[in-house]
Amino acid sequence: MGGLWGKRERLAMLLLLLLALVAPFLVYPVFLMKGLCFALFASAFNLLLGYSGLLSFGHAMFFGFAAYVTAHMGKVWGVNPEWAILGGVVTAAALGLLTGWLAIRRTGIYFAMVTLAFAQMMYFVAIQAPFTHGEDGIQGVPRGRLFGFIDLGESLTLYYFVLLVFVASLWFLNRVVQSPFGQVLKAIRDNEQRAISLGYAVNRFKLLAFVLSAAFSGLAGSMKCQVFQLASLADVHWHSSGEVVLMTLLGGIGSLMGPAVGAFLVVSIENYFAEAGAWVTIIQGGIFVFCVLLFRAGIIGTLSQWLKGLYSGVGKA
Amino acid sequence: MIFGVPLQALLGQLLLGLINGAFYAMLSLGLALIFGLLNIINFTHGALYMAGAFAAWLVLTYLGIGYWGALLLAPLAVGLFGMLLERFLLSRLYKLDHLYGLLLTFGLALVIEGGFRQLYGVSGMPYPVPKELQGGWNLGVMYLPIYRGWVVVVSASVCLGTWLLVEKTKLGSYLRAATENRALVQAFGINVPMMVTLTFGFGVALAALAGVLAAPIYSVNPLMGSNLIIVVFAVVVIGGMGSMGGAIITSFALGLVEGLTKLLYPEAASTIIFLVMAVLLLVKPAGLFGKER
């Protein structure tokens, strides 16, 4: 509750940040970057699901199309990465404005299905449009030089760039949640009629949240394109939309770090179990089932409940 | 000539659309039932449809039980399995946000599909059309395999039966009420957990039955259901949540629309349903036959 973080949370954050700074020397950086991109994606998604109560089943369109635009700008137009990324984000935000404007008129499962429908149409566009190159995608995108002089070809440089973007975005998303705007958003999620009767034009709040979420999903997509140097159909497929839902749920809806943790978990499964071959999806499914049954409020949610229990137990004693 | 297509060809295509609609109907009915009940999109639905087809193949291969036996046995076995899933896994989540059910069923679907894939590979197994239903009729507009006609008949009668069961008995009221307020319905003396388990089993059995019907047409293959869920769920939503009749009618109607698209703009055949859904939901917020709350 509230915007104030306890000492413990701050300390934990600081430790995490330190860990993130030295991580590329311990773990393969590209894996870390992939994790960060998806963590950002899930966090952006969580802004909508966790704090506005809107389950979008079409976020892949923002993620994927931002990646396409970044790839196209970087590869075909040869612009610097910062512009290519900005291009991706703006595309996602514009797409968010357009689809959100229509979708927020619906709630619950209907909202989910309208967003899914739009995403499927965008998927169709991605298959048919020449610039996306069908199922080959746009490959071999140059990583380029940031601002013209920072060479992102270096994995380590790129890592710190991605980390910076991630931390800044997460900070910002958290700020949105814990802002006057975020407070109203939570109220609307709880009881829309009541919020209207208090004089809030709820659709504008939802739309703004939707666009912000889309823009940051786009940012995540653009960063992913930057890291892997490709943009592909897989990013626009409904599986991606579903995956981000799963990541968020896995980590815990409506918590700051939950979606990021969920994202890292899913990416790690894909990464570390890739060599288990065909068993990957079975293991992944098993982990999902296991997590739901064990961590019933998402990993972070449940952990923090346990911790709370511990502290309050100590406090009472 | 309509849309530059000879009337003959058009009729043939529409007929095929109707047949596909029959599959959608069986699947969407079960899905709608389960969604109405638990408020979750049952992501295992596609996997259990596949399991139904596999059950048919398994009893044929290992027990020598043919199509007719499978038609009964497969839905029974899969329905029972579904009931176990509900009792031991899903039922633990009812106090949480409905979304966690999605995570669980999605995970289960991965496990089930993965398991079959490990055991039987992905290329699929041949399953013959039963002797009694081989051959076809020449309808003039097209050659209609008898088996496809049979599918339509089975599907239509199962749909009708289910619809009567749910809409014309109090079961429907209980189900709808239990979605809104489980505790209160139970406090009226209705064994809600039991009802949920049975209904879940029934919905899943419908999926399995569709699987058995599909086995002779498509190859029996572990991935056959994996992309189905999203389309079928779209059908349910277009029909209007909570409306069994809506799900049935929409299934057949969308089969037709899809058939027409396959003729006029085949590339868009798998997208058209979503286009219809987007437009429809923006115009009619609760789908074709749904009630606005």
Add this chain to the structure above:
Amino acid sequence: MTEAPVLLKIDDLHAHYGESHVLHGLSFDIPQGEVVTLLGRNGVGKTTTLRCIMGMVGQRRGSILFAGKQLIQMASHQIARLGLAYCPEERGIFSSLNVAENLLLPPVVQAGGLSLQEILSLFPRLQERAGSQGTKLSGGEQQMLAIARILRTGARLLLLDEPTEGLAPVIVQQIGEIIAGLRDRGFTVLLVEQNFRFAQRLADRHYVVEHGRVVDMIRKDQLSVSAEKLRSYLGV
């Protein structure tokens, strides 16, 4: 005055919502065929008591004996089948059912309830609005519906949580008559009421609840002498 046999006996009932302990050893009896009220300020645990009886509160312990049967471990559908029915204060009308479906939803558990005819003649309003979606009814109409639907079930013990809330004075009077009539037919009623003037005329005995405990019991014939005490409990 000879005591009727006890139909419901609650002893040392405790209930929790998560970490908050709401009922602290609440005990009281309801004799067969009486109208009994629970009185108390907002938030003292009256509703929770009713929900415990119906088995709708997850964390409960103590003893609830109904006609000699222990209810504390039972699932709520089994409890209902023994002949108890509950009308919740927030009414619990189902929005996905229309008025008629709402009315017919609770299954009849015992013979001897009111017939549909009788119910509709008591609440003609429900007949007029029969096809309307349940939650589209006005607040008072929903209240009538919530009461009406449990009258059909034939349950011997009716738990009514603030049944007069939101009803027009004429209807309140009518509800009073219905409850009195039910008592005459041998039903037992446990009533939670804020409208003391209404409760006063109907009830055979009143239990006063404070902080999750029954702190006092006042019989109908002692009301006048206990007026001062009541004022201090309830501010009436």
Add this chain to the structure above:
Amino acid sequence: NHKVKIGVLTDMSGPYSDLAGQGSVMAAQMAIEDFGGKVNGWPVELVSADHQSKADIASAIARKWYENEEVDAIADLVTTAAARAVREVAKEKGKVDLDSGPGSLPLTNDWCSATGFHWTYDNYATAGGTATAVIKQGGTSWFFLTADYAFGHDLQAQAERVVKANGGSVLGSVRHPFPSSDFSSFLLQAQSSGAKIIGLANAGNDTINAIKQANEFGITKNGQSIAGLLVFITDVHSLGLETAKGMLLTTGFYWDFDEGTRAFAKRFGARMNGKMPTMVQAGVYSSVSHYLKAVQQANTTEGIRVADKMREIPINDFFAKNGKIRADGRMVHDMYLAEVKAPAESKGPWDYYKILRTIPGDEAFRPLSESTCPLVKK
């Protein structure tokens, strides 16, 4: 610290996991074992992973392997998108990739690289080979069912080229979404076109379902024939001979071709529950052993030098007789035109093909002179 490390990156859970997948890993392992597990005293290690047919996963794994885990060569790479993604990384890192699974031509044209090899087949060979044979049997008018993605389009284009060059005609085509399960509508369109041949420019389950349903709708009985432009033996296995009999197809390998292939297939089958190897899996064996041979002779694992060596020495194993690698990375070897046997002709499981003709490598594959690969000196 010297060792040789080979990665098999393939589809282990998706639609191509039967024709490649675990079998490809097994083939690679057999190649290593047959080589004695060591090259010039350096141990040979094998790793494998599932790319789920997704370009991004393939790219990520390839990058990790090449950069971080000292993998020297990656084999199989079924599906073009994955192969393409790995090709980009391999090119950048100067490492070897051995494509046995994918079929798209650009791998040896626009996307070619000095260290990238295309081993088993390509669309030119399978679609072209089959179309030529079909036309020679009198199948002059065609209608295509094409999976609506680059791979399908390419298959269709390759077949069309042959059809037109041989005086045949294309009466129409329909692009179906990928993947599809119901083909009845498309088949009806094909039927009403009156074409003698229905060309299936798709793969895997799409092909299987299309053939099954063509049978069901009596299309094959009514005088029209189906030509699968890319058919693997696992597809035939799944269809059953009753449905697939008489179909013509082009393959780079058939297990029951000669002593060598039978010997390999027997060993393979013993380890794979009796399954026979597909051309992709056999190709993986061949490409890995050739790679090891080149490492041995070049006495290094450095990509460019091994690749040069690979081009130098001819390939002679059960898979290829006198195979050679061209400048564009194409491994040229003989292909086979096969006809699916009728059930009565088959002596047992996996006895599916009659080899009608050996298509010499230079005829089967697109001439080097037509290649658009920048490495080809003109």
Add this chain to the structure above:
Amino acid sequence: MAVAADYIVETRDLTKEFKGFTAVSGVSLRVRRHSIHALIGPNGAGKTTCFNLLTKFLVPTSGRIFFNQRDITHAQPAAVARLGMVRSFQISAVFSHLSVLENVRVALQRRRGGYFHFWRSDRILDQLNDQVMDLLQSVGMTGDVHRLAGELSYGRKRALEIATTLALDPEMLLLDEPMAGMSSEDVLLIAALIRRISANRTILMVEHNLNVVAELSDRISVLKQGRILAEGTYQEVSNNPEVVEAYMGSPDD
């Protein structure tokens, strides 16, 4: 269109039909500025529907609505609230996952402005806490400040609802059965509160508790089957035999 300035709200021939059922029919209602006006009538008479029409939660089938001489017949509900006409709900509407404090603060925030500021910290909202406490005190809820609204008992939710509505400091307040479900003690408290705040506001309320109505209201309109049956002071209305028959019933004790 002359509307006398001493009437803050005026409706003309307001009618609302639901699929062939007329819930409100031809209601012309005038509410005098700075008065407490009660709307009573049997269940289902159309009182809540009138509220919904006034606050634009429903669109009237016909008729017009004026607020402060302004035609608001076609305004959006949120806009009406911002113009200064705010309602409470008959069936409690609280933000159940927010604390009691936050519930009230969300309303205050609307008055304060800056609610689109997604880049600022919500700590600036703490300035509002004193005001929140005052409001909670006035409904006797200081003990529950940090509880989640969803966990409150029924009666407490009603009290919170009133505090939240008051937080907007509206010119015109529509209260739908504010006392329902409250204990007698709280009824007195809220009645006193309503009396106090009515000094410079207009209040239109629906209430079935006749003691409260008699005690508080300056003027009463009685609605029956969607039409105005009678209007006047409590004295006048309660002596009208039609009203007694349709609504009040035989006077008790």
